[in-house]
Amino acid sequence: ALIRREDYRPFPWLVPQVSLAFRLGLEKTRVKSALTVNRNARADHSSTIRLNGDGLTPLEVTVDGEAINSWSLDGGDLMLTLAGDSHLIEIVTEIDPSANSQLMGLYASGGMLCTQCEAEGFRRITFFPDRPDVLSTYKVRMEGPRDAFPVLLSNGNCVARGEADDGTHWADWHDPWPKPSYLFALVAGDLVANRDTFITMSGRKVDLAIWVREGDLERTAHAMDSLKNSMKWDEEAFGREYDLDTFNIVAVSDFNMGAMENKGLNVFNTKYVLADRETATDGDYDAIEGVIGHEYFHNWSGNRVTCRDWFQLSLKEGFTVLRDQLFSADMGSAPVKRIEDVRILRSAQFPEDSGPLAHPIRPDSYREISNFYTATVYNKGAEVIRMMRTLAGPERFREGTDLYFERHDGEAATCEDFVRAIEDGAGLDLKQFRRWYEQAGTPKVSLRLEHQGDTATLHLEQTVPPTPGQPDKQPVPIPLRLALFDRKTGRHDGEQLVTLTETRQSFSFSGFSQPPVLSVNRGFSAPVSIERETAPEDLVFLAANDDDAFARYEAMQDLVVGHLRGLLSGSIGKAERGEGREAIGRAFAAVLADDSLDDLMRGELLILPGESYLAEQMLIADPAAIHAERESLKAWLGSTLEGEFAAVHERASAVESGNSPEAKGARKVKTQALVYLAAGAPERSAAMAAAQYDAADNMTDRQGALMVLTGLAGPERTHKLIDFYNRFRGNALVVDKWFALQSSSLHPQVLEHVKALAEHPDFTLKNPNRVRSLYMPFTGTARGFHAESGEGYRMIADLILALDPINPQTAARFVSPLGRWRRIEPVRAALLRAELERIAAAPGLSRDTHEQVSRSLG
Numbered sequence: 099a100l101i102r103r104e105d106y107r108p109f110p111w112l113v114p115q116v117s118l119a120f121r122l123g124l125e126k127t128r129v130k131s132a133l134t135v136n137r138n139a140r141a142d143h144s145s146t147i148r149l150n151g152d153g154l155t156p157l158e159v160t161v162d163g164e165a166i167n168s169w170s171l172d173g174g175d176l177m178l179t180l181a182g183d184s185h186l187i188e189i190v191t192e193i194d195p196s197a198n199s200q201l202m203g204l205y206a207s208g209g210m211l212c213t214q215c216e217a218e219g220f221r222r223i224t225f226f227p228d229r230p231d232v233l234s235t236y237k238v239r240m241e242g243p244r245d246a247f248p249v250l251l252s253n254g255n256c257v258a259r260g261e262a263d264d265g266t267h268w269a270d271w272h273d274p275w276p277k278p279s280y281l282f283a284l285v286a287g288d289l290v291a292n293r294d295t296f297i298t299m300s301g302r303k304v305d306l307a308i309w310v311r312e313g314d315l316e317r318t319a320h321a322m323d324s325l326k327n328s329m330k331w332d333e334e335a336f337g338r339e340y341d342l343d344t345f346n347i348v349a350v351s352d353f354n355m356g357a358m359e360n361k362g363l364n365v366f367n368t369k370y371v372l373a374d375r376e377t378a379t380d381g382d383y384d385a386i387e388g389v390i391g392h393e394y395f396h397n398w399s400g401n402r403v404t405c406r407d408w409f410q411l412s413l414k415e416g417f418t419v420l421r422d423q424l425f426s427a428d429m430g431s432a433p434v435k436r437i438e439d440v441r442i443l444r445s446a447q448f449p450e451d452s453g454p455l456a457h458p459i460r461p462d463s464y465r466e467i468s469n470f471y472t473a474t475v476y477n478k479g480a481e482v483i484r485m486m487r488t489l490a491g492p493e494r495f496r497e498g499t500d501l502y503f504e505r506h507d508g509e510a511a512t513c514e515d516f517v518r519a520i521e522d523g524a525g526l527d528l529k530q531f532r533r534w535y536e537q538a539g540t541p542k543v544s545l546r547l548e549h550q551g552d553t554a555t556l557h558l559e560q561t562v563p564p565t566p567g568q569p570d571k572q573p574v575p576i577p578l579r580l581a582l583f584d585r586k587t588g589r590h591d592g593e594q595l596v597t598l599t600e601t602r603q604s605f606s607f608s609g610f611s612q613p614p615v616l617s618v619n620r621g622f623s624a625p626v627s628i629e630r631e632t633a634p635e636d637l638v639f640l641a642a643n644d645d646d647a648f649a650r651y652e653a654m655q656d657l658v659v660g661h662l663r664g665l666l667s668g669s670i671g672k673a674e675r676g677e678g679r680e681a682i683g684r685a686f687a688a689v690l691a692d693d694s695l696d697d698l699m700r701g702e703l704l705i706l707p708g709e710s711y712l713a714e715q716m717l718i719a720d721p722a723a724i725h726a727e728r729e730s731l732k733a734w735l736g737s738t739l740e741g742e743f744a745a746v747h748e749r750a751s752a753v754e755s756g757n758s759p760e761a762k763g764a765r766k767v768k769t770q771a772l773v774y775l776a777a778g779a780p781e782r783s784a785a786m787a788a789a790q791y792d793a794a795d796n797m798t799d800r801q802g803a804l805m806v807l808t809g810l811a812g813p814e815r816t817h818k819l820i821d822f823y824n825r826f827r828g829n830a831l832v833v834d835k836w837f838a839l840q841s842s843s844l845h846p847q848v849l850e851h852v853k854a855l856a857e858h859p860d861f862t863l864k865n866p867n868r869v870r871s872l873y874m875p876f877t878g879t880a881r882g883f884h885a886e887s888g889e890g891y892r893m894i895a896d897l898i899l900a901l902d903p904i905n906p907q908t909a910a911r912f913v914s915p916l917g918r919w920r921r922i923e924p925v926r927a928a929l930l931r932a933e934l935e936r937i938a939a940a941p942g943l944s945r946d947t948h949e950q951v952s953r954s955l956g
């Protein structure tokens with residue numbers, strides 16, 4: 099059934115208290131729940147109560163102590179009739195966690211028990227109003243065999259524990275903070291903890307623990323540092339203090355997503371906890387810091403203030419992503435972090451916004467909410483809130499968020515509540531701004547700079563493209579930070595903020611006797627795509643002179659995008675290819691030589707726009723042509739600048755390894771130099787890559803070298819892949835890398851490789867990390883996924899069909915790569931459509947996959 103935002107009604111009953119008693123077992127867990135229910139005076143009267151259930155049978159139901167038989171089941175939900183205004187409902191259910199391959203609800207992972215309840219997993223554990231606006235305090239009794247489950251954890255504080263003589267033990271957990279069911283969690287298993295403490299700003303001591311399997315303990319130090327940094331940062335940046343005596347994090351290896359912010363008991367994918375230099379890359383370290391921060395920040399933006407309904411998901415996710423972005427920016431290089439965030443937005447969210455799955459950050463309807471944990475809700479959601487911060491300025495924005503937390507603490511709020519709090523607290527008028535919540539699609543801004551006399555006039559025009567269900571759009575306010583550079587001095591007189599609110603608008607700037615060079619959307623102040631005709635020499639100027647790091651990066655990107663798009667669309671003849679390349683080559687040479695740049699930033703400036711972003715720039719894309727042109731430019735750069743890249747590689751190789759930004763930057767440019775050399779001078783680079791691999795004392799260098807080798811032919815490829823596997827075969831996260839390297843490679847036989855790897859003894863459809871590592875990178879390969887034969891598409895469709903009965907949530911994530919058919923050349927478009935139709939016709943498809951496939955077919 100289609101669920102609509104406009105149909106929201108408050109639940110007729112309040113459930114102030116919940117008691118849960120678990121008798122834990124891997125194959126059989128017995129759950130006894132006791133719910134105190136009171137009539138909700140602020141909702142429509144109803145004498146029945148609907149308690150959601152998914153795959154449950156009630157073994158016993160009592161109301162006020164009396165067993166009743168008058169219950170019924172309606173599509174899995176338990177329906178009870180209640181005579182009065184206030185009752186105690188008790189229900190017993192039994193579940194089999196070991197059979198739960200969906201990994202939603204209570205499930206077994208490598209001998210331990212854990213839960214994932216967001217969004218609608220709690221109903222797989224017990225009957226309950228499983229919706230985020232029903233807030234309750236939870237008391238949990240956990241009881242189970244001591245040898246199998248020596249550690250028993252749930253939300254809040256452990257208030258009692260004890261032993262029985264039959265080899266079982268128990269623990270009682272109380273969470274004093276009212277919460278919705280999606281924040282419930284329990285974990286039972288044989289785990290060890292890295293323990294630490296944190297003193298909050300008001301002087302309270304919090305016991306911290308990160309729980310992992312024995313043997314993984316040495317790899318938790320970075321996660322613990324990140325946690326303490328997060329707690330401190332949220333006090334300073336947002337005035338938010340932690341509110342329980344304990345904070346537990348558990349790492350599990352079977353997990354559908356990155357991590358989960360359950361109150362006081364965050365559950366994490368091992369990928370975002372475990373790291374040491376030998377097995378984790380610099381990117382992994384950054385991701386751990388970001389995700390630990392993200393989940394911790396949810397304690398306020400998500401838990402203390404939660405969501406009224408799932409249409410409001412961006413209320414917590416968009417805001418929390420913004421918070422984790424700001425945190426990571428403060429912990430490391432802010433400009434580099436901003437560039438990375440924009441790259442993610444453009445490669446993941448822009449395609450979503452221009453495809454069949456486009457939806458506003460606050461969707462209007464859904465069938466399966468798991469399908470809306472998207473780059474749009476998360477990352478575009480963060481950009482929308484960031485724009486409010488840009489409009490208000492950081493101090494006034496903080497007044498807005500303070501007001502939001504104060505006003506809505508303990509409530510289930512809406513996006514509208516958030517916007518109103520920012521309006522009132524920061525003193526903004528966000529009337530028109532609310533359209534950012536309503537409309538899908540990436541706004542396009544075309545601009546033209548005109549110069550006359552001493553005045554430069556900027557003419558802006560915006561269009562918000564039509565998206566499914568939204569043919570007509572209104573203009574949105576677009577805050578653009580800009581600067582006008584004097585060509586001679588290379589300087590500007592200060593940055594300005596202009597806000598485009600109309601469809602067409604012009605802004606004049608006087609005092610320019612010569613036409614200035616325009617730097618616009620600095621810091622990516624608005625999540626729009628800018629269309630402008632900029633002379634390559636102006637882009638080269640900005641790439642060299644702009645004092646805004648993002649704008650500098652953008653100038654490099656524009657230079658390359660303009661060149662490749664011109665060649666691909668035929669507006670630049672192949673004969674003129676050389677001219678464009680020369681300009682790009684000069685800009686690259688300048689970046690390689692510029693001593694004022696640190697290597698982390700240099701690394702950003704050397705990244706070519708990705709194939710999906712390039713495809714996004716074309717009305718109809720030919721993935722093979724995009725790949726060929728981009729690779730050819732890469733090869734040209736690699737051979738033209740062979741000496742420069744080799745010199746960078748040598749210089750960077752001499753930097754002592756370690757955790758410093760210098761060492762990290764050196765590792766980044768080192769592998770990048772190899773990447774260009776591999777394209778332009780394959781022989782030389784194979785030897786260099788093999789040497790880098792052998793010399794590596796850290797995973798960043800080793801993985802970088804192996805990535806380059808995996809794309810090349812020759813014996814080193816095989817040798818090093820075997821070496822890597824043998825070295826790390828016991829470490830699941832590194833074996834994931836081994837799969838991912840091969841499935842993302844530039845090797846012409848990538849498709850055959852993936853096919854063979856699916857038969858590897860270490861491959862399993864049961865583990866989401868393994869499935870993603872083999873197949874997600876593959877969906878980005880031009881030669882593999884987009885093979886003209888259609889075999890790549892078929893492989894992903896087969897995967898979806900095989901995975902759907904096991905883990906529908908993860909299966910449905912693979913539909914979107916197939917959904918791009920409207921924007922792809924006709925031969926591939928037909929092949930993609932045929933695969934989507936084949937999936938749609940399969941019997942017994944999950945709601946998750948069915949919704950994504952039918953939206954994709956449109």
Ligand code: ARG
Pocket residue numbers: 216217354355357358359392393415468471
């Ligand atoms: N709230 C989690 C986070 O972003 C994600 C959980 C998503 N779970 C799901 N089943 N879709 O931090």
Ligand code: ZN
Pocket residue numbers: 392396414415418
């Ligand atoms: Zn989140």
